[in-house]
Amino acid sequence: METRIEDLEVRIAYLESTLEEVNQVVIKQQDQIDLLLAEIQRHKQQLENGAEFVRPLSEETPPPHY
Secondary structure (H helix, E strand, C coil): CHHHHHHHHHHHHHHHHHHHHHHHHHHHHHHHHHHHHHHHHHHHHHHHCCCCCCCCHHHCCCCCCC
């Protein structure tokens, strides 16, 4: 009976360690998601404010080899 209890304690310790590792991964992923959402929001605001990412062809300068 004592051996079974020790085995269960070892398993619980292993599961707690694994759970903490998974938790750290989830926290890191959430931080990355938050950064990406902020970047998307920034791009969205730039588009709504009329920021031009592509200039009209008439304003483009030809490449140096022309």
